Amino acid sequence: MTPLINTLQAFLLILGAPLLAGIVGKTKARLQRRQGASIWRPYAEIGKLFRKEDLVPPSASPLFWGAPRIVFAATVAAAFLVPLLQPTALLSGLGDIVLLVYLLAMARFFLIVGAMDGGGAFGGMGSSREAMVSALAEAPFLLALIAVAIVARSTQLASIVDWTLRQNFFDVSAVHLLAFAALAMVAVAETGRVPVDNPSTHLELTMIHEAMVLEHSGPSLALLEWAGSIKLAIMTSLLIGLFTPWGMALSGSPAALAIAVLVYAGKMLVLAVGLALLESGVAKMRMYAVPDFLGVAWAASTLAVVFTVFGRR
Amino acid sequence: LNHACFKSLLFLGAGALSDATHTLNLDEMGGLLKRMPSTGIAFLIGCVSIGGLPLFNGFVGELLLFQDFIAGSLLATSYPRLILPLMAGILALIGGLAAACFVKVFSVAFLGRPRSVQAESAHEVPGPMIGGMAVLAVACVGLGVLPGPVLAPLFQVAQSFIPGAVAPEQVLAVPGILAWSALTVLALAAAAIIAARFRRRTTAIWACGLPGLTPSMQYTATSFSKPLRAVFIAVYRPDRKLETLPVDQPYFPASISYTSVRTTSFEKSLYRPMTDAVVGAANQLRRLQTGNIQTYLLYIFLTLVVLLTVVGLQR
Numbered sequence: 291m292t293p294l295i296n297t298l299q300a301f302l303l304i305l306g307a308p309l310l311a312g313i314v315g316k317t318k319a320r321l322q323r324r325q326g327a328s329i330w331r332p333y334a335e336i337g338k339l340f341r342k343e344d345l346v347p348p349s350a351s352p353l354f355w356g357a358p359r360i361v362f363a364a365t366v367a368a369a370f371l372v373p374l375l376q377p378t379a380l381l382s383g384l385g386d387i388v389l390l391v392y393l394l395a396m397a398r399f400f401l402i403v404g405a406m407d408g409g410g411a412f413g414g415m416g417s418s419r420e421a422m423v424s425a426l427a428e429a430p431f432l433l434a435l436i437a438v439a440i441v442a443r444s445t446q447l448a449s450i451v452d453w454t455l456r457q458n459f460f461d462v463s464a465v466h467l468l469a470f471a472a473l474a475m476v477a478v479a480e481t482g483r484v485p486v487d488n489p490s491t492h493l494e495l496t497m498i499h500e501a502m503v504l505e506h507s508g509p510s511l512a513l514l515e516w517a518g519s520i521k522l523a524i525m526t527s528l529l530i531g532l533f534t535p536w537g538m539a540l541s542g543s544p545a546a547l548a549i550a551v552l553v554y555a556g557k558m559l560v561l562a563v564g565l566a567l568l569e570s571g572v573a574k575m576r577m578y579a580v581p582d583f584l585g586v587a588w589a590a591s592t593l594a595v596v597f598t599v600f601g602r603r
Numbered sequence: 604l605n606h607a608c609f610k611s612l613l614f615l616g617a618g619a620l621s622d623a624t625h626t627l628n629l630d631e632m633g634g635l636l637k638r639m640p641s642t643g644i645a646f647l648i649g650c651v652s653i654g655g656l657p658l659f660n661g662f663v664g665e666l667l668l669f670q671d672f673i674a675g676s677l678l679a680t681s682y683p684r685l686i687l688p689l690m691a692g693i694l695a696l697i698g699g700l701a702a703a704c705f706v707k708v709f710s711v712a713f714l715g716r717p718r719s720v721q722a723e724s725a726h727e728v729p730g731p732m733i734g735g736m737a738v739l740a741v742a743c744v745g746l747g748v749l750p751g752p753v754l755a756p757l758f759q760v761a762q763s764f765i766p767g768a769v770a771p772e773q774v775l776a777v778p779g780i781l782a783w784s785a786l787t788v789l790a791l792a793a794a795a796i797i798a799a800r801f802r803r804r805t806t807a808i809w810a811c812g813l814p815g816l817t818p819s820m821q822y823t824a825t826s827f828s829k830p831l832r833a834v835f836i837a838v839y840r841p842d843r844k845l846e847t848l849p850v851d852q853p854y855f856p857a858s859i860s861y862t863s864v865r866t867t868s869f870e871k872s873l874y875r876p877m878t879d880a881v882v883g884a885a886n887q888l889r890r891l892q893t894g895n896i897q898t899y900l901l902y903i904f905l906t907l908v909v910l911l912t913v914v915g916l917q918r
Contacts, residue, residue, distance in 0.1 A: 396656040399651065402710065407710070425696070428698065429699060431695075436669075436672075436688050440688060588692075595688045596689070
């Protein structure tokens with residue numbers, strides 16, 4: 291039963307990820323008093339791109355074409371590590387918090403490689419900025435996860451979630467609050483959302499992620515976009531799983547699972563709307579203000595780790 | 604061992620690069636993957652390994668180190684309990700910067716369009732050079748996916764140092780999860796490649812509707828690392844000079860020259876005083892060298908007296 295549920299939740303994450311992006315887009319449109327596109331639009335867009343052809347620059351090497359596939363594969367493999375409905379995951383083992391961070395780093399490495407291969411100026415520009423943001427975001431990401439891992443005394447995502455699940459909601463500690471804040475900030479930076487990057491811009495001065503995928507087209511672009519939304523879903527699922535896992539199924543009974551699905555969907559909806567509110571309420575910051583933003587994440591995650599020493603329970 | 608593999612691989616790759624292009628300046632390379640594919644792939648594997656990305660051997664070491672740091676939090680004394688997890692953060696920062704650095708090296712040298720005539724006419728290096736790199740590249744991948752055979756003897760060494768040590772479960776679990784995740788990533792990549800074998804068309808890249816996009820418009824190695832240098836400006840302290848001619852018309856310059864010298868501030872504030880001190884001390888010591896044999900005998904006598912005194916005092 292457990293492997294089945296694990297497969298189910300992995301596919302829920304992968305196939306449901308574009309919907310999350312759609313909901314964020316719709317909410318933003320409504321906040322701007324626009325009708326907005328349907329929440330299913332990302333699926334239509336990915337489908338459309340898959341039916342098109344790949345355009346490859348004459349100077350590009352096979353990596354230009356291969357990189358999006360590797361990005362997608364690494365992101366999906368990372369998605370297999372995340373527990374959603376019950377505290378287990380398809381791919382799970384000790385130390386998988388580090389693996390998760392580095393699988394996402396691998397996706398980014400090849401995203402940069404693919405962008406640099408285009409031979410234009412935009413790819414390099416986006417890559418260079420992405421390299422900066424990600425190099426600085428990696429450490430708070432890991433530190434936040436480590437803080438939680440120390441409290442739960444396990445480096446396995448599934449058992450951390452399991453541990454948190456058994457705690458009382460009102461016992462939530464300073465470590466968790468700080469780690470949550472840090473992880474949320476990292477999530478915003480890593481997935482290229484508004485205060486750091488604007489996913490809907492095509493202006494040279496501001497774009498990071500969009501500049502990198504500019505030269506890609508057709509199925510390659512579809513895979514990249516899909517991988518991007520999976521990454522967003524992974525980050526939000528992590529926030530849910532590590533900090534508010536209550537409602538997950540502890541037993542494999544259908545009723546518990548149904549509740550778990552509903553609760554998970556509800557939490558995702560809350561986070562999506564929250565993200566949309568944030569994106570509508572805050573202006574994109576200057577590129578060189580991003581390190582300061584991530585510096586706060588650094589500070590929060592470091593404090594979280596420091597507090598694990600004092601907050602023994 | 605991991606480090607040996609990817610570092611020598613990268614050095615061999617760098618040698619092949621300079622051999623093929625006759626330059627060591629990254630900004631004069633570019634587009635080399637098409638011209639020297641074997642070197643390129645080996646170099647890519649080296650870069651990915653040193654960046655500590657999963658499926659390659661750099662990650663194994665990194666994973667074990669992180670496990671150590673986290674395990675340090677369970678120690679009884681509070682100082683290591685506090686410091687070790689924080690070290691993990693520093694390691695993560697280093698890892699992130701290394702990955703950023705090597706993605707830059709690889710992309711600028713091998714991808715995009717050639718930035719110079721030498722790069723355009725570069726050829727693959729001879730077989731033995733490729734062979735050497737290939738062996739190391741295979742080692743990198745092999746150790747990355749199946750580190751078990753190497754970890755086991757290492758553990759025996761550890762046991763001989765600390766008698767009675769038991770293999771921590773974290774270490775034993777590492778090979779398993781790596782092999783599985785490697786399998787997953789490979790399967791997924793293969794699936795994505797097979798499933799997405801769509802038509803491809805070769806077209807020029809979009810140039811904002813203007814003709815003539817030249818290779819010099821690409822991002823160079825220097826411009827790539829610009830944002831990170833800006834972040835760490837306190838560390839680097841570059842000397843910049845922007846000269847605009849003629850001076851009285853800043854907005855309609857006839858010629859602009861921009862120079863930026865990056866000697867890191869470590870070099871200025873850390874290494875320089877040290878080398879200065881060593882050189883100074885050597886100069887002082889030279890005074891002792893009079894060339895007079897009696898003086899030398901005096902030195903020997905004095906040393907003997909001092910030594911005897913020390914030994915005598917210790918009794």
